[in-house]
Amino acid sequence: MLTSAQLLTPFPPTSEQPQYSVAYRSHIHILNHDALLNIFHHYRLQDVGSWNLRLAWCKLARVCRRWRYLIYDSSSLLDIYLLFTNGSPALDSLAHLPHLPLVIDYCNETATRVQQDELSILTGLEQRARVRRIFLQVPPPHLGICLATMSDLYPILEDLTLSSTTEEETSMVLPSTFSARNLRHLALQGVGFPTELPIFTYFTTLLTLTLTRIPARYYFHPGHLVTQLQGLHHLEELSIGFAIPIPLPSTEGDLLPAPMPRVTLPTLKRLTFRGVAVYLENLVAQINAPLLERLIVALFFEIDFTLVSLTQFVHATSGLRCLSAKVLFKSGGVSIVTNDGEFLSSGGLTININCEHLDWQIDVATQCCAALEQVLYAVDELTLELNKDGMPSDWDDSLDSMLWRGLLLPFRGVKKLQIGSSLTFELSDALKSDAAELDLNPLPELQKLEVQLEVNHANMLFSTFIETRDLEGRPVELDSRLSSTSQKIQTWLSPTDPWMNHNIARERQHSGTGTWWIHGEAFSKWKNSGPSSLLWIHGKRQYFCRPVLFCDTHKLHVYSGSREEHPLVRLSFYNLSPGRMTPHRSVPQSSRISVLCAFGDWLRLHSFIATSGRTERRNSVGYSNP
Amino acid sequence: MIQLCEQSEAYCTVLSDFYSANGNGSQRASDSELQQCLLRMLKLPGQPPVYVVIDGLDRCPVTRGSPSPREIALVIVDELVKLHHPNLRICVTSRPEVDIELVLRSLAFHSVSLHDESGQFQDIAEYVKFVVSTDRKMQRWEKADKELVFQVLTGKCDGM
Numbered sequence: 001m002l003t004s005a006q007l008l009t010p011f012p013p014t015s016e017q018p019q020y021s022v023a024y025r026s027h028i029h030i031l032n033h034d035a036l037l038n039i040f041h042h043y044r045l046q047d048v049g050s051w052n053l054r055l056a057w058c059k060l061a062r063v064c065r066r067w068r069y070l071i072y073d074s075s076s077l078l079d080i081y082l083l084f085t086n087g088s089p090a091l092d093s094l095a096h097l098p099h100l101p102l103v104i105d106y107c108n109e110t111a112t113r114v115q116q117d118e119l120s121i122l123t124g125l126e127q128r129a130r131v132r133r134i135f136l137q138v139p140p141p142h143l144g145i146c147l148a149t150m151s152d153l154y155p156i157l158e159d160l161t162l163s164s165t166t167e168e169e170t171s172m173v174l175p176s177t178f179s180a181r182n183l184r185h186l187a188l189q190g191v192g193f194p195t196e197l198p199i200f201t202y203f204t205t206l207l208t209l210t211l212t213r214i215p216a217r218y219y220f221h222p223g224h225l226v227t228q229l230q231g232l233h234h235l236e237e238l239s240i241g242f243a244i245p246i247p248l249p250s251t252e253g254d255l256l257p258a259p260m261p262r263v264t265l266p267t268l269k270r271l272t273f274r275g276v277a278v279y280l281e282n283l284v285a286q287i288n289a290p291l292l293e294r295l296i297v298a299l300f301f302e303i304d305f306t307l308v309s310l311t312q313f314v315h316a317t318s319g320l321r322c323l324s325a326k327v328l329f330k331s332g333g334v335s336i337v338t339n340d341g342e343f344l345s346s347g348g349l350t351i352n353i354n355c356e357h358l359d360w361q362i363d364v365a366t367q368c369c370a371a372l373e374q375v376l377y378a379v380d381e382l383t384l385e386l387n388k389d390g391m392p393s394d395w396d397d398s399l400d401s402m403l404w405r406g407l408l409l410p411f412r413g414v415k416k417l418q419i420g421s422s423l424t425f426e427l428s429d430a431l432k433s434d435a436a437e438l439d440l441n442p443l444p445e446l447q448k449l450e451v452q453l454e455v456n457h458a459n460m461l462f463s464t465f466i467e468t469r470d471l472e473g474r475p476v477e478l479d480s481r482l483s484s485t486s487q488k489i490q491t492w493l494s495p496t497d498p499w500m501n502h503n504i505a506r507e508r509q510h511s512g513t514g515t516w517w518i519h520g521e522a523f524s525k526w527k528n529s530g531p532s533s534l535l536w537i538h539g540k541r542q543y544f545c546r547p548v549l550f551c552d553t554h555k556l557h558v559y560s561g562s563r564e565e566h567p568l569v570r571l572s573f574y575n576l577s578p579g580r581m582t583p584h585r586s587v588p589q590s591s592r593i594s595v596l597c598a599f600g601d602w603l604r605l606h607s608f609i610a611t612s613g614r615t616e617r618r619n620s621v622g623y624s625n626p
Numbered sequence: 627m628i629q630l631c632e633q634s635e636a637y638c639t640v641l642s643d644f645y646s647a648n649g650n651g652s653q654r655a656s657d658s659e660l661q662q663c664l665l666r667m668l669k670l671p672g673q674p675p676v677y678v679v680i681d682g683l684d685r686c687p688v689t690r691g692s693p694s695p696r697e698i699a700l701v702i703v704d705e706l707v708k709l710h711h712p713n714l715r716i717c718v719t720s721r722p723e724v725d726i727e728l729v730l731r732s733l734a735f736h737s738v739s740l741h742d743e744s745g746q747f748q749d750i751a752e753y754v755k756f757v758v759s760t761d762r763k764m765q766r767w768e769k770a771d772k773e774l775v776f777q778v779l780t781g782k783c784d785g786m
C-alpha cells in the first residue's frame with residue numbers, strides 16, 4: 001500500500017517511459033501560493049519573450065480571482081511589468097491593468113519612427129513613480145525632449161540608459177535635478193553628466209556607471225570624478241570615455257600632479273577608459289581597485305606617452321597579472337592585450353591606441369610596452385599579429401627591423417613567441433642577430449618560436465636566428481606545423497579556444513578537490529562504457545523563490561562566489577540609513593545571518609538561513625564594511 | 627572539429643572536403659551543415675575514442691528563436707547518442723531543468739547528482755576549511771565564529 005506522499009512523488013522517467021507517469025490527480029486549488037508561483041515561473045520561462053511584450057501573464061491572471069491577486073501581488077517576483085517599446089500600445093489603452101512597473105525600451109535610428117512613438121515615451125517618462133527601467137537610443141532632438149521631462153525623482157528606477165544615435169557633439173545633458181535612489185545601472189552615451197549632480201548622494205546603489213562619448217563641454221577633471229566615486233561602495237563596472245582628445249595639450253599641465261591620496265574602489269572589477277594618456281595617468285594615480293579583473297584603455301594618438309602611474313596601478317592589482325600578451329596591428333590602430341582580451345571573463349589588460357601607419361603603430365606600441373616593462377616581464381607567451389584588412393597596400397614599405405627589436409625588448413621573460421603569417425618575414429629579419437646589437441638582444445628566455453609557414457620555408461627564414469641561439473647555448477625550438485590549408489580552415493571556422501576557460505578553472509581550483517570524481521567508479525565506468533554512452537552530471541534545480549532578505553534595521557551578509565575574486569566568506573554589515581555605519585559591537589538582537597554560497601559556474605545555490613539565537617557570539621565578530 | 631583534426635589525417639580530410647564544398651571558405655556553413663560534418667567525422671572507422679564534453683547546457687538560452695539554441699543543442703545530443711558510435715563518449719553537465727531532464731534522463735547511460743555525492747561534500751568542507759583558516763580578513767574572527775561559518779556553509783550547502 002503506497003502512502004499519499006509516495007503517490008505525490010512520481011517515479012522518474014525511464015527509457016521505456018520517457019514521460020512522468022501521473023499517479024495522483026487532484027484539483028489545482030489545493031496548491032498553496034508558493035507552488036502556484038513556481039508553476040507560473042515555469043510558464044514564464046517557456047516563452048520569456050512574450051511574457052511582458054505580449055502580456056502573456058494576463059492569460060493566467062484571468063483564470064480566477066485568487067490567481068489574479070496572487071499574480072498582481074507577486075509582480076516583482078514574476079518579473080511582470082508594462083513594456084513600452086517600438087510600436088507598442090499607448091499607456092491609456094492599458095489603463096484597466098493595475099499600476100505595474102513600467103519599462104521604456106526604445107531604439108530607433110530614424111527621426112520619423114521616433115516621432116510616432118514620442119508621445120508614448122513621454123507619457124511613460126511622466127509616470128515617475130512606476131518607471132523601473134529606461135533604455136532610449138534615439139536621435140538627439142528627441143532624446144533632448146525626453147531629457148527635459150526627467151527633472152525629478154524616479155523612486156524605483158533601477159536601470160537608465162540614454163544613448164544618442166549621432167557621433168556629433170551635442171549639448172544634451174542629464175537634468176541636474178534628476179535623482180533615482182535605487183539606480184543600479186547608469187549609462188549615458190553622447191549625453192553629458194552635470195558636474196553639479198552629486199553621484200555619491202543620489203546614486204549610492206550603482207553597480208555600473210558608463211559615461212561614454214562625453215561631450216567636450218561636459219568634461220570633468222579626474223579629481224572631481226574620484227571624489228564622486230568614493231561614495232559608490234557597490235560599483236563593479238566603470239566606463240569613462242571622451243568624445244574628443246581632451247584636455248588639450250596646452251591645458252594638460254593642470255593634470256600632471258596627482259595631488260590627493262588614493263581612494264579605494266572596493267568592488268570595482270572592470271574599468272574602461274577612452275581619452276588622452278595624461279587624464280588616465282591622473283585618474284589611476286588616485287585610485288586603488290583591489291578586485292579589478294579587467295582594464296580596457298583606448299588612447300588617442302600622441303607622439304609621446306607617459307604611463308608611469310598606469311604601470312604602478314597595474315603592478316599593484318593582482319587581477320591584472322600578465323601571463324600572456326598579444327600585440328595586434330590593424331587598420332585604425334594597435335592593440336596590446338594581456339591574457340587574451342577576447343575572453344572578457346578572464347582578467348587582464350587591454351590597451352588600444354588609435355593610429356594609422358604601421359611604423360607609427362609599432363612606435364607607440366613600443367613606447368607603451370617599454371613603459372609597462374615592469375608588468376610585462378612576467379609574460380610567458382607573446383603573440384604578434386597583423387590584420388591586413390583595410391591596411392594600405394604598401395604597409396610593409398621601408399619598415400626598419402630595429403623598430404621590431406625595440407618592441408620585443410620589454411618582453412624579457414617570454415618563453416614562447418607566436419608570429420602571425422603576415423609578420424613572418426618582418427620578424428625573421430628583425431630576429432637575425434647582429435654582433436653589434438648584442439646588447440639589444442631581445443627575448444633572452446625564448447624557448448619556442450611558432451610560425452605559420454610550411455616547415456622548409458620556416459627553416460630557411462629563421463635558420464640564422466636558430467643557429468645563433470644554439471651557439472649561444474640558448475636553443476630555440478622552431479614550430480611550423482600549421483599548413484596553409486588547415487590555417488585557412490581554422491580561420492574560416494574561427495573556433496573558440498576551450499583552453500582559456502580550462503586554464504582559468506585549473507588556476508582557481510582548490511588543490512585536491514575533484515580527485516574523488518577522477519578516480520571514482522562512475523567516471524571510470526563511463527570511459528569504458530558502450531557506444532555513444534551519455535553521462536549526465538547535474539546539480540539541483542535553480543531555486544525560484546529567492547529568500548526575502550531582510551526587513552530588520554541591520555543586515556549581516558555572508559556570501560561567496562567561486563567565479564568572483566571575492567573571498568569565499570566575507571562579512572559586511574551596514575545600517576540601512578545611508579552613511580550611518582553602526583559600530584560592530586552594537587548589533588541588535590534582531591540581526592540575522594544570510595548565507596549565499598556558490599560553488600561552480602553552472603551550479604549555484606542560494607540558501608538562506610535566518611537565525612535568532614547566538615547573538616552574543618556574533619556580536620563579537622570583527623566586521624568589515626563592504 | 628579542429629581538435630579532432632589535430633588527432634588524425636582522416637579527420638582532416640573530411641574537414642578539408644567540407645571546406646572545399648563551401649567554396650574554399652567563401653561561403654558560411656550553416657549550423658546543420660557543420661553538425662552533419664561532425665557526424666561524418668565521428669562515423670569514420672578505426673579512430674581512437676572521442677570524448678565530447680558539453681558543459682553548462684542549462685546556460686544555453688531558451689528565449690531566442692524557435693527552436694531555441696537549447697532545443698537545438700538537445701537535438702544534437704540526442705543524435706550523438708543515437709549514433710551508437712562504439713568509440714564515442716558524451717558527457718553533459720547542467721542543472722536538471724525540466725526540458726533538459728526530459729531529454730537526458732532517457733538518454734543517459736548514467737547520471738550523477740552532485741549534491742548526493744559524499745566526495746562533493748568533502749571537497750566543499752575542505753575548501754571552506756581552507757578559506758576560513760587562511761583568509762587574511764577572517765584571522766580577526768573568533769574561533770567560535772569561524773566554526774559557525776564552517777558548520778553553516780558545509781551543513782547547508784547541500785552539495786553546491
